[in-house]
Amino acid sequence: MDLQDRSAGRQAYMDDSLGPANTLWRDALRRLLRHRLAMFGAVVLTLVAIMGVFGTAIAPYDPNGMDFANRFASPSFAHWMGTDDFGRDIFSRIIVGARVSLLSGVVAVSVATAVGTSLGLIAGYSTRLTDEVIMRAMDVLYAFPAILLAIAVLAALGKGIENAMIAIGVVYIPIFARIARAAVLGIRNEEFIIAARALGAGNIRILATHVLPNVLSPIIVEITLSLAFAILAEAALSFFGLGTQPPDPSWGRMLSEGRDFFRQSGWMGVFPGLAIFFTVMGFNFLGDGLRDALDPKLRR
Amino acid sequence: MNYQYIAQRLLLAVIVILGVTFVVFMIMQIVPGDPARVVLGPYASDESVQGLRERLGLNRPFIEQYISWLGNAIRGDFGQSLLNGQDVAPQLISRMGPSFELAMVSLLFGLAIAFPVGMISALKPGSAIDVVATLFSQIGVSVPSFWMGILLIIFLSLHLNLFPPSGYTPIWENVSDWFHHIFLPAFTAGFVSASIQTRFIRSAMLDVLNANYVQTARAKGLAERAVVLNHALRNALINIVTIIGLQITALFSGVVIVEVVFSWPGLGRLALNAVEERDYPLLQGTVFVVAVMVTMVNLFVDLLYFLLDPRIEYA
Numbered sequence: 001m002d003l004q005d006r007s008a009g010r011q012a013y014m015d016d017s018l019g020p021a022n023t024l025w026r027d028a029l030r031r032l033l034r035h036r037l038a039m040f041g042a043v044v045l046t047l048v049a050i051m052g053v054f055g056t057a058i059a060p061y062d063p064n065g066m067d068f069a070n071r072f073a074s075p076s077f078a079h080w081m082g083t084d085d086f087g088r089d090i091f092s093r094i095i096v097g098a099r100v101s102l103l104s105g106v107v108a109v110s111v112a113t114a115v116g117t118s119l120g121l122i123a124g125y126s127t128r129l130t131d132e133v134i135m136r137a138m139d140v141l142y143a144f145p146a147i148l149l150a151i152a153v154l155a156a157l158g159k160g161i162e163n164a165m166i167a168i169g170v171v172y173i174p175i176f177a178r179i180a181r182a183a184v185l186g187i188r189n190e191e192f193i194i195a196a197r198a199l200g201a202g203n204i205r206i207l208a209t210h211v212l213p214n215v216l217s218p219i220i221v222e223i224t225l226s227l228a229f230a231i232l233a234e235a236a237l238s239f240f241g242l243g244t245q246p247p248d249p250s251w252g253r254m255l256s257e258g259r260d261f262f263r264q265s266g267w268m269g270v271f272p273g274l275a276i277f278f279t280v281m282g283f284n285f286l287g288d289g290l291r292d293a294l295d296p297k298l299r300r
Numbered sequence: 301m302n303y304q305y306i307a308q309r310l311l312l313a314v315i316v317i318l319g320v321t322f323v324v325f326m327i328m329q330i331v332p333g334d335p336a337r338v339v340l341g342p343y344a345s346d347e348s349v350q351g352l353r354e355r356l357g358l359n360r361p362f363i364e365q366y367i368s369w370l371g372n373a374i375r376g377d378f379g380q381s382l383l384n385g386q387d388v389a390p391q392l393i394s395r396m397g398p399s400f401e402l403a404m405v406s407l408l409f410g411l412a413i414a415f416p417v418g419m420i421s422a423l424k425p426g427s428a429i430d431v432v433a434t435l436f437s438q439i440g441v442s443v444p445s446f447w448m449g450i451l452l453i454i455f456l457s458l459h460l461n462l463f464p465p466s467g468y469t470p471i472w473e474n475v476s477d478w479f480h481h482i483f484l485p486a487f488t489a490g491f492v493s494a495s496i497q498t499r500f501i502r503s504a505m506l507d508v509l510n511a512n513y514v515q516t517a518r519a520k521g522l523a524e525r526a527v528v529l530n531h532a533l534r535n536a537l538i539n540i541v542t543i544i545g546l547q548i549t550a551l552f553s554g555v556v557i558v559e560v561v562f563s564w565p566g567l568g569r570l571a572l573n574a575v576e577e578r579d580y581p582l583l584q585g586t587v588f589v590v591a592v593m594v595t596m597v598n599l600f601v602d603l604l605y606f607l608l609d610p611r612i613e614y615a
Contacts, residue, residue, distance in 0.1 A: 139315075140323065141323070143598070144587075144591060145550075145555075146550070146553045148556055151556075151575055155328070155575040155580065155583060235444055236446055236557050239446050240572055242575070255450060262453065262454045266454050269447075270451070270454075276444050277444065278442075285438065288438070
């Protein structure tokens with residue numbers, strides 16, 4: 001067999017091996033596109049992402065620009081969502097605040113996914129003792145109210161949005177560890193893993209190239225749903241004054257700053273909350289849709 | 301009764317409490333700044349800071365400090381607050397009751413909403429009620445509880461004057477006043493957990509309603525009411541209790557947030573104050589008490605299994 005033949009054979013093998021996988025993901029995408037709530041979530045999230053990326057460029061006013069002649073202006077054509085106690089335009093602040101929300105969600109969930117998935121893969125694939133040690137530690141973290149744990153982590157790291165992202169990430173590590181471990185346990189004795197080991201593949205190689213691709217779907221679903229919770233948690237911590245610091249706008253912080261003025265200017269309490277609500281709902285709908293699309297067996 | 305299972309759960313509860321307090325104790329060790337300096341202020345001399353460190357035991361190795369703190373905590377001594385010098389224990393005791401009451405009433409409110417809604421939507425899948433219930437559970441999980449609290453305060457307290465926006469009356473002083481004060485915070489925390497529970501109760505009931513023994517009961521000619529109440533519900537309860545157990549920790553998280561919104565004099569607000577003032581004997585004490593509370597409620601839920609399903613044998 002000459003070199004060309006061999007490369008053609010290899011190509012055929014790759015095409016063959018990519019075929020079914022491709023169809024699997026294509027089927028999932030088709031199911032996702034037909035899922036109405038998921039598509040609604042995707043549209044909402046696209047809008048929020050545009051707000052987050054272009055922020056100040058598309059905001060009608062300077063988000064931190066004060067206008068004392070226009071304090072507590074109710075919603076109007078000039079100020080769609082009214083103004084706050086410093087005369088700042090609430091709509092502009094909500095647009096710019098989208099960046100903080102999305103960024104903190106993404107960073108927190110990235111921390112949780114990277115650390116949690118690695119720990120879960122290791123726990124599921126290694127000896128019983130390592131598994132027990134890792135998973136009991138995860139149980140301990142999981143058994144404690146998330147927001148209180150985040151507050152305690154922030155006590156050590158200090159206030160501020162970067163630290164809040166890490167704190168939220170730490171809190172969600174056990175969820176990813178559990179999912180990854182459960183998925184590994186489901187496939188660790190499958191023939192293709194045993195075959196890879198028989199061919200001399202090392203543990204890290206097996207984990208990265210054979211196990212990880214097979215546990216991706218539950219992790220993708222969990223990432224989407226965790227983004228919803230992370231954004232809620234960031235908003236709560238900023239509401240407590242532990243996340244974003246003034247004068248930067250963040251949705252949670254806007255709610256806490258407006259607290260003293262809700263009686264006369266209720267809109268200060270309504271719009272930032274709606275922004276959080278729609279973004280979180282977007283991720284929840286998309287996550288549900290992804291779950292239905294990636295694992296039709298689970299669908300009810 | 302399976303004593304081995306109970307012993308196992310008790311052991312796990314102890315491990316969780318030790319683990320959480322250890323983690324928080326470790327976190328407090330990396331707090332920037334010296335606790336002794338926090339107490340004495342920036343102008344204190346190095347000698348007096350050293351003296352206080354010695355007195356507070358901060359110069360001892362970490363493990364020694366943890367063990368001595370734990371030993372004292374078990375005896376009910378949580379040390380003194382760094383800021384006002386008062387004992388931490390009485391502050392914790394006075395906050396435990398309100399937090400526990402709020403958590404339990406929230407749980408009841410949540411179940412009072414989720415149980416009927418989840419049951420009806422499972423009994424009539426595809427009906428208008430089912431669609432509304434599904435939508436409620438999907439939308440409910442997205443509502444930030446602190447925002448919902450704020451909206452309720454704006455409309456029901458400030459505009460309609462139906463409920464007080466904050467405050468607390470002990471139940472033994474005046475029950476109706478207590479209920480008046482606890483209603484909004486408990487409804488807020490309960491609503492969010494109800495939206496999650498509705499989904500699980502619905503799917504637990506659906507699973508059971510399609511099981512063979514339920515079909516058999518129907519085939520025997522039993523009335524639908526008897527099938528649902530005696531055959532389906534009893535079995536679905538096991539799954540439902542599992543979900544409630546898993547929800548307890550999340551519920552306490554919700555309670556912490558709601559306490560801040562409604563100025564409820566509970567442990568959540570105390571923890572937040574402790575962080576703001578960098579008063580960590582107070583924070584450590586609060587974390588310990590919350591860990592014990594959450595673990596005990598979880599343990600209680602675990603043991604409920606025995607009453608619900610005598611078949612369960614735990615290894």
